[in-house]
Amino acid sequence: MSTAFTQAAERCARDSHAGAASFGQIVAALAQAGTESYYADYRRRLTNYYAEDGATHTVELHAPDLPIPSTFDAAALQAAIRGAQRGEVMYPEFMRLSMAAGCVGYMVWIAGRHVSYFGRRGEVHVEAFP
Structure with missing residues (x-):
């Protein structure tokens, strides 16, 4: 496993959680x-x-302790995404907003340049990178 890969994951997680x-x-x-x-x-x-070479690394996610509704609100999720894209919503707030919209997690496809957001009933919202 590449040290650069592991260090980048740790640093990016820390910076995201801090809203930095x-x-x-x-x-x-x-x-x-x-x-x-x-x-x-x-x-x-x-x-x-x-990683591209098959390595993996796991980091604790400091998500807020909020209940995630069973209803997936794609419009509310898109509003949170747009706020983040404009630089108005940083990651700590994005987690709260997206969880409130019924999002249980998301997959960022760096090579594919999009994000897949998931709801509790298998809903998927795909958002291309701007």
Whole structure:
């Protein structure tokens, strides 16, 4: 496992949780370190990072202790996404908003340049990178 990959995952997780870096900055740093994708699991409170060479690394996800509704509100999720894209919503707030919208987690496909957001009943919202 690449030290650069592991260090990037740790640093990006820390910066995201602190609200100190934007989604674009995080994705760029992870891509440079050879990260292919990552999965943020709100229910398990873990983020799994997947490297291009097959290596993986798991980091604790400091998600808020909020109930996730069974109803998936795609419009509310999109509003949170748009706020993040404009730089108005940083990650700690994004987690609260997306969880309130019924999102249980999401997969960022760095190589594929999109994010798949998941609801409790198997709903999926796909958002291309801007």
